[in-house]
Amino acid sequence: MKRSILLHPDPRLKKLCPAVDDLSDSLRQLADDMLETMYAAPGIGLAAPQVGEMNRLIVLDCVKPDEAAPRPLIMFNPEIVASSDETNVYEEGCLSIPEHYADVTRPKEVEVAWLDRDGKAQQEVFDGLWATCVQHEIDHLDGKLFIDYLKPLRRQLITRKMQKLKRERARP
Numbered sequence: 356m357k358r359s360i361l362l363h364p365d366p367r368l369k370k371l372c373p374a375v376d377d378l379s380d381s382l383r384q385l386a387d388d389m390l391e392t393m394y395a396a397p398g399i400g401l402a403a404p405q406v407g408e409m410n411r412l413i414v415l416d417c418v419k420p421d422e423a424a425p426r427p428l429i430m431f432n433p434e435i436v437a438s439s440d441e442t443n444v445y446e447e448g449c450l451s452i453p454e455h456y457a458d459v460t461r462p463k464e465v466e467v468a469w470l471d472r473d474g475k476a477q478q479e480v481f482d483g484l485w486a487t488c489v490q491h492e493i494d495h496l497d498g499k500l501f502i503d504y505l506k507p508l509r510r511q512l513i514t515r516k517m518q519k520l521k522r523e524r525a526r527p
């Protein structure tokens with residue numbers, strides 16, 4: 356089932372999400388729903404707080420649809436265990452901040468540990484777009500958005516435009 360995606364500004368997008376301590380069927384269902392929602396958007400990553408669920412859970416798939424088979428990843432309690440000193444700049448966007456994009460600098464490579472859909476511990480090194488995406492999504496679990504990396508003026512401008520968009524969408 357597709358979920359609706361919260362739009363910035365929303366207090367739920369600014370909160371720290373607690374760790375998942377028991378992988379229930381409803382959490383697995385949430386993860387499947389999030390993948391469906393992400394692919395439909397379309398997007399390459401989605402974090403649980405973006406659909407109003409305050410759990411440390413992210414989903415991602417950075418494979419370009421026309422280049423290879425999809426690689427949907429479900430990560431419960433994802434944790435960055437190592438980061439490269441070398442950095443990378445990507446123009447980032449966010450499904451909660453549609454139509455706004457900005458360059459963000461992050462470590463080029465990160466090693467991430469997580470629990471998969473079956474609760475099995477996984478660990479992998481990501482680079483390129485995958486590294487940027489997984490860091491962006493983990494940030495969401497700590498109440499951090501990509502616009503928090505921008506200069507205050509730019510961030511305020513985007514936030515004001517989003518407030519206007521939300522008012523327009525709320526109109527009957």
Ligand code: NI
Binds near residue numbers: 448450451491492495
């Ligand atoms: Ni995002």
